[in-house]
Amino acid sequence: AKAVETLTAKLQTLGINEVPAEPNTYPALNPFDLYRSHVAGLLSKSTGIDSKIVYPALQRTVKTEHGDLQMAAAALRQKRKDMKEFAKEIADGFPESPLIEKVVVMDALVMFWFKSQPLTSLVVPAVLKSGASYGFNNFQGLRDPSDPSKGRKKMIVEFSSPNIAKPFHAGHLRSTIIGGFLANLYDAAGWDVTRMNYLGDWGKQYGVLAIGFDLYGSEEELVKNPIGHLYDVYVKISAVSKEEGDKMKDLKQKIDELKKEDKDASELEKELQQIADNGVDEKARQYFKRMTEGEPVALGIWRRFRDLSIEKYKKTYARLNIRYDDYSGESQVKDESMDHAAKVMEEKKVSENSEGAIIVDLTKYSKKLGKAVVRKKDGTSLYLTRDIAAVSERFEKYKFDKMIYVxxxxxDLHLAQLFKILEAMGYKELAAACSHVNFGMVLGMSTRRGTAKFLDDILETVAEKMHDVMRTNQAKYEQVAEPEKTADVLGISAVMVQDMKGKRINNYNFDMDRMTSFEGDTGPYLQYAHARLCSITRKVTAAVPEVTDIDLATAADLTLITESQGIDLVRQLAAWPDIFINTLKTQEPTTVLTYLFKLTHALSSSYDHLQIVGSERETMLARLALYTAARQTLNNGMRILGLSPVERM
Ligand code: ARG
Structure with a gap:
């Protein structure tokens, strides 16, 4: 409300009496909403076309060379033969406006340029006043945007979800990065977000692990490095289990041969039975059975493995600025829920019996969905079964409006099957509330120690590399207070930015040299841009200490920003709130990242033309206001991505 008042007052000085606002727009939060509404209003008057049609036809341009807003004449959906002619008419009929500099026609495209002075005086103070929330539109998550008292919508973002005693592979890394980003994004959009980690912590393999720990485990190692140690144990015991499996196959073959020749095979049969009864596989099966029956000793050991692993995961996630509200997991899905789901599936004739197993034939909906097993012949549940039951449990617990699986x-197939089964069970709304945010693979991810197994190893290796890069500039290196910590943050930024640079669905190469470079569109480059802006503020305050007491938002005379580079920078700052809204639609980190690189490129072209040190006091204040606004915007964007902006490097 305060922001609307300020905006109204400002617009009145420009001769606009009322804040132009089409429905569902936020002119006080998003300069582009203001300009679109303003232009739509004028166009609607001059052409007689409903502003409901005009408004969506107005698009933010991709390149500032094409102005600020553009509109394809055809998008106005008028029956006109010559669209070029129509575009020209629109431009010629466009009235004088205190906000619009010029209207240019290119073929059938109409392009609008904003007047720079009003734009600067609207945008820069708005950024400075909104500060750490500039660009975030927290009306998006409201149940009713016109009545905040009705509360926020609830969302679950399920992400990372590694498997205990197995490597944390590239898929988990990407899920962690992208999921963290989505959770931040929806948080900033006003949703009530629950961050959930759904651990792979159930199944016969945890019986195998327990048997293995008995043989190869060390209490000391377990406490020191639970994730690594359990993995080592698992590898060892799996090798034994495989050996036994091979041996059994071999024995069976030999027995068959002997029998064919009518020879005595009883010795070999005894040997075979011995393995079948006492081998790892059988022992693990029995052990897991004890777990499923809730036998306290078996469950206790497993719970310890789980708890210690979670403790360790938490530390690693903290390095990435990620915390969870709920460490759930396959083990947490209750038998009752699965039984209930089985009953519903049977009653609704969703499932059928197939040679003793229970399956769901999804081919009647789509060939691609195939047939899914939901209960094995021996009565045990599967990954899919647990996911089906988990949805209802989560709904009971959180009453979510939306749930995203990262x-x-x-x-893809697994989640498509899950959603389709929910639908078939009659849970249409629940199925519609669920969505899968997917992503491609990371190719060639390895560390110096070999193939990357654990997140910590990856982060360690990249941090070391970053530390090496930092040390190549000795003078600068000496000024960094905590070089190791900074190297860690830079390394994490390198990994994350490389991951988020392309569209999610694309595969990419894990390229250590490229991602750690300070040149090109990398994490370290973004961090450098942020640190440079911080250093500008430090230099000015060192030279003119009283600037710390000045409120730049009101005191700076922004009409002093006249250079085209400065104005281009303002145009970029103006776009951030609109980029934010667009990101909610794309759910792509690259939407934010591409913008941040544009912003930092506009910054690097400004430095030579808008120097601060050595300029007149008033000019200095105006430029400082602009750079401070740029730093804030960059900082806000980086935080949405999950990066920790550094002040020195
Ligand atoms: N733990 C699984 C894996 O590593 C990922 C879990 C994904 N989430 C789910 N609800 N199925 O493959």
Missing amino acids: VASQQ
């Missing part, structure tokens, strides 16, 4: 595209 999982690799290798599991």
Whole structure:
């Protein structure tokens, strides 16, 4: 409300009496909403076309060379033969406006340029006043945007979800990065977000692990490095289990041969039975059975593995600025929920019996969905069964309006089956509230120690590399207070930015040299841009200490920003709130990242033309206001991505 008042007052000085606002727009939060509404109003008057049609036809341009807004004449949906002619008519009929500099026609495209002075005086103070929330539109998550007392919508973002005692692979890394980003994004959009980690912590393999720990485990190692140690144990015991499996196959073959020749095979049969009864596989099966029956000793050991692993995961996630509200997992899905789901599936004739197993034939909806097993012959549940039951449990617990699964595209089929089964069970709304945000693979991810197994190893290796890069500039390096910590942050930024640079669905190469470079569109480059802006503020305050007491938002005379580079920078700042809204639609980190690189490029072209040190006091204040606004916007964008902006590097 305060922001609307300020905006109204400002617009009145420009001769606009009322804030132009089409429905569902936020002119006080988003300069582009203001300009679109303003232009739509004028166009609607001059052409007689309803502003409901005009408004969506007005698009933010991709390149500032094409102005600020553009509109294809055809988008006005008028029956006209010659669209070029129509575009020209529109431009010629466009009235004088205190906000619009010029209207240019290119073929059938009409392009609008904003007047720079009003834009600067609207945008820069708005950024400075909104500060750490500039660009975030927290009306998006409201149940009713016109009545905040009705509360916020609830969302679950399920992401990372590694498997205990197995490597944290590239798929988990990407899920962690992208999921963290989505959770931040929806948080900033006003949703009530629950961050959930759905651990792979159930199944016969945890019986195998327990048997293995008995043989190869060390209490000391477990406490020191639970994730690594359990993995080592699992690898060892799996090798034994495989050996036994091979041996059994071999024995069976030999027995068959002997029998064919009518020879005595009883010795070999005894040997085979011995393995079948006492081998790892059988022991693990029995052990897991004890777990499923809730036997306290078996469950206790497993719970310890789980708890210690979670403790360790938490530390690693903290390095990435990620915390969870709920460490759930496959083990947490209750038998009752699965039984209930089985009953519903049976009653609704969703499932059928197939040679003792229970399956769902999804081919009647789509060939691609195939047939899914939901209960094995021996009565045990599967990954899919647990997911089906988990949805209802989560709904009971959180009453979510939306749930996002951030999982690799290798599991497209699994999630499509899950959603379709929910629908078939009659849970139409619940199915519609669920969505899968998928992503491609990381190719060639390895560390110096070999193939990357654990997140910590990856982060360690990249941090070391970053530390090496930092040390190549000795003078600068000496000024960094905590070089190791900074190297860690830079390394994490390098990994994350490389991951978020392309569209999610694309595969990419894990390229250590490229991602750690300070040149090109990399994490370290973004961090450098941020640190440079911080250093500008430090220099000015060192030279003119009283600037710290000046409120730049009101005191700076922004009419002093006349250079085209400065104005281009303002135009970029103006776009951020609109980019934010667009990101909610694309759910792509690259939407934010591409914007931040544009912003930093506009910054690097400004430095030579808008110097601060050595300029007149008033000019200095105006430029400082602009750079401070740029730093804030860059900082806000980086935080949405999950990066920790550094002040020195
Ligand atoms: N733990 C699984 C894996 O590593 C990912 C879990 C994805 N989430 C789900 N609800 N199925 O493959």
